[in-house]
Amino acid sequence: MLKNNAIIWRAEVRDYEVDYQGIVNNANYFHYFDHARAVCLEKMFNLNIKKCAENNVNIVLIKTEVVFKVPLTYGQSFYVSSKFERISRFKFRCQQEIYIDPDDTLSAVSDSVIATITKGGKPYLIENLYAITPLP
Amino acid sequence: MLKNNAIIWRAEVRDYEVDYQGIVNNANYFHYFDHARAVCLEKMFNLNIKKCAENNVNIVLIKTEVVFKVPLTYGQSFYVSSKFERISRFKFRCQQEIYIDPDDTLSAVSDSVIATITKGGKPYLIENLYAITPLP
Amino acid sequence: MLKNNAIIWRAEVRDYEVDYQGIVNNANYFHYFDHARAVCLEKMFNLNIKKCAENNVNIVLIKTEVVFKVPLTYGQSFYVSSKFERISRFKFRCQQEIYIDPDDTLSAVSDSVIATITKGGKPYLIENLYAITPLP
Amino acid sequence: MLKNNAIIWRAEVRDYEVDYQGIVNNANYFHYFDHARAVCLEKMFNLNIKKCAENNVNIVLIKTEVVFKVPLTYGQSFYVSSKFERISRFKFRCQQEIYIDPDDTLSAVSDSVIATITKGGKPYLIENLYAITPLP
Numbered sequence: 288m289l290k291n292n293a294i295i296w297r298a299e300v301r302d303y304e305v306d307y308q309g310i311v312n313n314a315n316y317f318h319y320f321d322h323a324r325a326v327c328l329e330k331m332f333n334l335n336i337k338k339c340a341e342n343n344v345n346i347v348l349i350k351t352e353v354v355f356k357v358p359l360t361y362g363q364s365f366y367v368s369s370k371f372e373r374i375s376r377f378k379f380r381c382q383q384e385i386y387i388d389p390d391d392t393l394s395a396v397s398d399s400v401i402a403t404i405t406k407g408g409k410p411y412l413i414e415n416l417y418a419i420t421p422l423p
Numbered sequence: 424m425l426k427n428n429a430i431i432w433r434a435e436v437r438d439y440e441v442d443y444q445g446i447v448n449n450a451n452y453f454h455y456f457d458h459a460r461a462v463c464l465e466k467m468f469n470l471n472i473k474k475c476a477e478n479n480v481n482i483v484l485i486k487t488e489v490v491f492k493v494p495l496t497y498g499q500s501f502y503v504s505s506k507f508e509r510i511s512r513f514k515f516r517c518q519q520e521i522y523i524d525p526d527d528t529l530s531a532v533s534d535s536v537i538a539t540i541t542k543g544g545k546p547y548l549i550e551n552l553y554a555i556t557p558l559p
Numbered sequence: 560m561l562k563n564n565a566i567i568w569r570a571e572v573r574d575y576e577v578d579y580q581g582i583v584n585n586a587n588y589f590h591y592f593d594h595a596r597a598v599c600l601e602k603m604f605n606l607n608i609k610k611c612a613e614n615n616v617n618i619v620l621i622k623t624e625v626v627f628k629v630p631l632t633y634g635q636s637f638y639v640s641s642k643f644e645r646i647s648r649f650k651f652r653c654q655q656e657i658y659i660d661p662d663d664t665l666s667a668v669s670d671s672v673i674a675t676i677t678k679g680g681k682p683y684l685i686e687n688l689y690a691i692t693p694l695p
Numbered sequence: 696m697l698k699n700n701a702i703i704w705r706a707e708v709r710d711y712e713v714d715y716q717g718i719v720n721n722a723n724y725f726h727y728f729d730h731a732r733a734v735c736l737e738k739m740f741n742l743n744i745k746k747c748a749e750n751n752v753n754i755v756l757i758k759t760e761v762v763f764k765v766p767l768t769y770g771q772s773f774y775v776s777s778k779f780e781r782i783s784r785f786k787f788r789c790q791q792e793i794y795i796d797p798d799d800t801l802s803a804v805s806d807s808v809i810a811t812i813t814k815g816g817k818p819y820l821i822e823n824l825y826a827i828t829p830l831p
Contacts, residue, residue, distance in 0.1 A: 303594060303722060305609065305714065307714065312711050313453060313487070322573040322575060325574040335634070336444075336574065340443050340444045349491055350490045351449070351489055353487055437726065442577065443577045477717075579748050581814070585725060585759070593721060620763055623721070625759050626757070627756055627759075678717070
C-alpha cells in the first residue's frame with residue numbers, strides 16, 4: 288500500500304461515470320489517476336500543470352498500465368494514492384492505487400511514466416521536479 | 424502493424440477531446456480503444472456488449488497498458504486497429520494501435536486483457552467467443 | 560440565490576475538465592448539474608436513480624436551459640445549488656446554480672424539466688417524488 | 696427541419712457514451728452539439744476555434760437550450776444539423792437538431808447563443824464571422 292509519503296486525493300463516483308454495465312466506465316479510472324497526478328504534483332512540488340502549458344511546457348504521459356481489481360460502482364466514495372520517483376533526467380514514474388471507502392478495498396493499480404517536454408517536443412527540465420528522487 | 428485480420432475503426436478527433444495542453448486528453452485514447460474493441464467484437468464475433476449486459480454478463484477489462492507515441496491533435500482523423508486472441512477459458516487479449524491519417528503515423532499502442540463474467544462476478548463463457556483462437 | 564431549502568453539492572474543477580480555451584468545457588457543466596440533481600434526489604427524497612433504472616424506471620431530462628455567466632477555470636472549487644418543484648403528475652422542474660468559491664461568484668444557471676418514465680417509454684409515478692410540491 | 700443551408704455532421708453512438716439507463720448520457724448531446732458547431736464554423740466560415748484560442752480569442756457559449764425528444768441508444772448512428780445567424784455585433788445564434796438514422800427520427804433540438812471574446816473577457820469581432828447574416 289502506497290501510504291507512506293503518498294499524496295491522497297478523495298472523490299465520490301459521479302452519476303454520469305457509471306456505464307450500462309452498472310460500473311464505472313474504465314476511462315474514468317484514467318481520469319481519476321490523471322487528476323490525482325495533477326493534485327500530487329501541485330501539493331508535493333508546487334507544480335501547476337496548466338501554468339506549465341501556458342509556458343509551453345507539457346507534462347505528458349509516455350506509458351501507463353492499469354490493473355483493475357474491484358469495480359467502482361454508483362454511490363461509492365474512494366481515494367487515489369500517488370507516488371512519484373525519478374527514472375531519468377526528464378522522466379518520472381508514478382505509482383498509483385485506488386481504494387474504495389470505507390473498507391480500503393483495492394479497486395485499481397496504476398503504473399505510469401511521464402515526461403516533461405516543450406510544445407516543440409524537446410525534453411525540458413522543470414526546476415520543481417529536481418526534488419523528486421528515486422524511492423529507496 | 425496489426426493490419427492482417429485486424430478490425431479497423433475510423434474516427435476524427437472531436438473538439439471537446441482536446442485539453443489545455445492542445446492535445447487529445449489521455450483518457451480519450453482509452454475511450455477510442457474501448458469503443459474500437461466493442462466494434463471489433465460486434466464485427467468479428469457478432470457480440471453486442473450491451474445485450475450481454477442486459478443478460479447479466481459483463482465484458483470487463485482486467486488489465487490494460489498504453490504506450491503513447493505521437494499525440495493526436497485538433498482536427499486530425501485516425502483509425503484504431505484491433506486484434507483478439509484467447510489466453511484462457513474466460514480471458515482474451517486485445518492488441519490495438521492508433522494510426523493518424525493520412526501518413527499512418529503510429530500514435531499509440533495498447534495491450535489489454537478482458538474477461539467475461541456474470542454480474543455476480545463469476546467467470547462465464549460467451550458462445551460467440553469460442554471462435555477466438557490464439558494468434559499464430 | 561437558491562439557498563433556502565436547496566441542496567448543495569460541492570466539487571473541485573478536475574484537471575481533465577479544462578479544454579484548450581483554458582476554461583471548463585461546457586459539457587462538464589451538464590455533468591455537474593446532472594450529478595447534483597442525482598445527489599439532490601437522493602438526499603431530499605431518498606431516491607436512487609440507479610436503483611430506479613434497475614427497476615426499469617428512468618428519470619429522464621425532457622428539457623434543459625443553461626446560461627453561462629463566469630467560466631470555471633483550472634484549480635477552482637465550486638458548489639451547485641439545486642431545487643425541485645412539481646409541474647405535473649410525472650414532470651418536475653429543477654432550478655440549479657453553480658457558484659465559484661470563495662466569493663460565491665455565480666458561474667452558471669440552469670433550468671430543467673425531468674420526467675419519470677418506464678423503459679418502455681410510459682409515464683410512471685415514483686412514490687418518493689410525491690413529496691415534491693410546487694414552490695411558493 | 697434545418698436542412699436548407701445547414702451543415703451536417705454525422706457520427707455513431709460510442710460504446711462509452713451510453714449510461715446505466717441504457718441510453719446516451721445527456722452530457723454527450725452537448726458534446727455532439729459542441730463538436731457540430733465547431734465543424735460548422737470551420738466548413739462555412741473557415742474558422743478554426745483552436746487557432747482562435749491560440750490567438751487569445753475564445754468562442755464561448757453564452758446560453759444553450761436543449762429539448763430531448765427521442766433518446767439515442769447503443770449502436771445507432773445519427774447526424775447533427777447546424778445553422779448560424781447573427782444576433783448582434785459579437786453574438787451569434789446557432790440552431791441545431793439531431794436526427795437518428797435511418798428514419799430521420801428527431802432526437803433533440805438545441806438553440807444556443809455564442810459570443811466571441813478575448814481571453815481578457817472583452818468582445819472581439821472575428822473577421823470570418825462577418826459573413827453570418829440574419830436568417831430570412
